[in-house]
Amino acid sequence: xxxxxxxxxxxxxxxxxxxxxxxxxxxxxxxxxxxxxxxxxxxxxxxxxxxxxxxxxxxxxxxxxxxxxxxxxxxxxxxxxxxxxxxxxxxxxxxxxxxxxxxxxxxxxxxxxxxxxxxxxxxxxxxxxxxxxxxxxxxxxxxxxxxxxxxxxxxxxxxxxxxxxxxxxxxxxxxxxxxxxxxxxxxxxxxxxxxxxxxxxxxxxxxxxxxxxxxxxxxxxxxxxxxxxxxxxxxxxxxxxxxxxxxxxxxxxxxxxxxxxxx
Amino acid sequence: xxxxxxxxxxxxxxxxxxxxxxxxxxxxxxxxxxxxxxxxxxxxxxxxxxxxxxxxxxxxxxxxxxxxxxxxxxxxxxxxxxxxxxxxxxxxxxxxxxxxxxxxxxxxxxxxxxxxxxxxxxxxxxxxxxxxxxxxxxxxxxxxxxxxxxxxxxxxxxxxxxxxxxxxxxxxxxxxxxxxxxxxxxxxxxxxxxxxxxxxxxxxxxxxxx
Numbered sequence: 001x002x003x004x005x006x007x008x009x010x011x012x013x014x015x016x017x018x019x020x021x022x023x024x025x026x027x028x029x030x031x032x033x034x035x036x037x038x039x040x041x042x043x044x045x046x047x048x049x050x051x052x053x054x055x056x057x058x059x060x061x062x063x064x065x066x067x068x069x070x071x072x073x074x075x076x077x078x079x080x081x082x083x084x085x086x087x088x089x090x091x092x093x094x095x096x097x098x099x100x101x102x103x104x105x106x107x108x109x110x111x112x113x114x115x116x117x118x119x120x121x122x123x124x125x126x127x128x129x130x131x132x133x134x135x136x137x138x139x140x141x142x143x144x145x146x147x148x149x150x151x152x153x154x155x156x157x158x159x160x161x162x163x164x165x166x167x168x169x170x171x172x173x174x175x176x177x178x179x180x181x182x183x184x185x186x187x188x189x190x191x192x193x194x195x196x197x198x199x200x201x202x203x204x205x206x207x208x209x210x211x212x213x214x215x216x217x218x219x220x221x222x223x224x225x226x227x228x229x230x231x232x233x234x235x236x237x238x239x240x241x242x243x244x245x246x247x248x249x250x251x252x253x254x255x256x257x258x259x260x261x262x263x
Numbered sequence: 264x265x266x267x268x269x270x271x272x273x274x275x276x277x278x279x280x281x282x283x284x285x286x287x288x289x290x291x292x293x294x295x296x297x298x299x300x301x302x303x304x305x306x307x308x309x310x311x312x313x314x315x316x317x318x319x320x321x322x323x324x325x326x327x328x329x330x331x332x333x334x335x336x337x338x339x340x341x342x343x344x345x346x347x348x349x350x351x352x353x354x355x356x357x358x359x360x361x362x363x364x365x366x367x368x369x370x371x372x373x374x375x376x377x378x379x380x381x382x383x384x385x386x387x388x389x390x391x392x393x394x395x396x397x398x399x400x401x402x403x404x405x406x407x408x409x410x411x412x413x414x415x416x417x418x419x420x421x422x423x424x425x426x427x428x429x430x431x432x433x434x435x436x437x438x439x440x441x442x443x444x445x446x447x448x449x450x451x452x453x454x455x456x457x458x459x460x461x462x463x464x465x466x467x468x469x470x471x472x473x
Contacts, residue, residue: 006441008441008444008445008448009440009441009444012444016419031447031451032416035313035397035413035416035417036416038397038398039308039309039310040305040306040308040309041305042301042304042305043304043308043323047320048300048301048304051300051304052296052297052300054324055327055331056293056296056297058328059293059331059332059334062335
């Protein structure tokens with residue numbers, strides 16, 4: 001059942017749809033017409049031109065953002081959502097606080113300013129995922145991974161092929177890695193260490209082998225002139241090294257030092 | 264007396280817009296912006312004046328600035344665009360009133376019934392009788408009734424569009440319109456102008472319709 005429309009309302013609707021001639025002598029049409037006549041009036045041309053100028057300037061300023069209305073709309077929706085979510089929702093505030101706390105803890109852990117138990121726990125947890133975080137008591141401020149095996153003392157890791165039976169086999173560490181850093185900077189006491197190492201009697205026939213191995217070494221590793229001069233005097237009249245050892249023994253000791261054994 | 268020739272004046276109709284001009288305006292053509300402004304600004308200003316805006320010229324300028332800024336996001340036809348512009352005008356008017364309540368700057372009342380209405384030679388020739396009575400009648404309406412009636416009369420908004428603009432239900436808007444028309448009838452009917460020249464005004468009713 002439809003409700004019958006009030007005649008006044010019906011007349012009003014007809015008038016607004018321009019279905020009634022505006023010149024009809026009707027009080028309702030007169031009302032609408034007089035309302036428009038009383039209030040609808042264009043501005044003076046000066047005012048119009050001023051407002052049009054403002055409008056055109058505003059339209060030109062808004063023009064660059066008009067090229068991607070969809071993207072702009074998406075960004076705006078996401079921005080408004082995130083701002084409103086964080087500002088009004090309890091969950092959003094909790095997430096924000098947790099994020100701040102995590103960032104602060106991470107920063108303090110990276111710089112080693114956390115209490116020791118917490119620093120140890122975080123360092124251990126981070127090491128599982130390959131992140132290096134200093135642990136308390138570490139020698140350096142940064143832990144570079146699992147601790148390296150201690151460098152054995154004594155003869156260096158250089159494997160020298162021995163031609164004959166060795167009466168006193170030197171405790172060479174064949175398993176030690178060869179990847180020691182190249183001695184680009186010689187230690188200050190390298191000469192003394194080389195001399196002390198040369199006290200060990202060399203195995204027979206090692207000089208040629210050492211020289212062969214020296215030929216395969218890089219030039220960078222062969223910056224040994226200074227040390228060679230202090231071990232093997234070029235002047236035959238110079239005094240022999242203490243102990244009267246073989247110059248080749250001094251050379252082997254030097255190589256042991258340089259290649260990791262004596263450092 | 265208001266002559267009949269003015270009855271068909273296009274200025275007193277709801278402004279019609281061309282869809283092609285609207286599409287050009289959305290695409291960024293400045294001539295289309297100007298055409299839309301020249302076509303719509305009298306009605307927008309009329310709505311703002313009728314609602315008692317303090318400074319209808321400035322407010323109309325702000326309305327069209329907002330229209331141009333938001334035009335890329337508009338989608339619809341010319342009729343929808345006209346309704347959209349009047350919704351912006353309605354919102355701007357409310358913002359302006361809130362601002363003036365919060366920061367009162369002008370102690371002089373912005374609306375004075377004793378002052379003549381807008382520029383209209385015919386009304387002024389008749390001593391502004393009709394304009395004054397219309398202003399008084401509209402001022403007797405509640406704000407919601409005035410919003411509904413004036414958005415429909417000046418902007419040509421449908422009942423659904425008015426309901427959406429005012430955030431009200433359709434039935435509520437219908438009721439507001441009905442009560443507003445009845446209030447206008449009640450407010451305007453007792454006025455009797457004896458002058459024969461003013462006999463065509465609505466407040467000199469001869470029939471029982473309104």
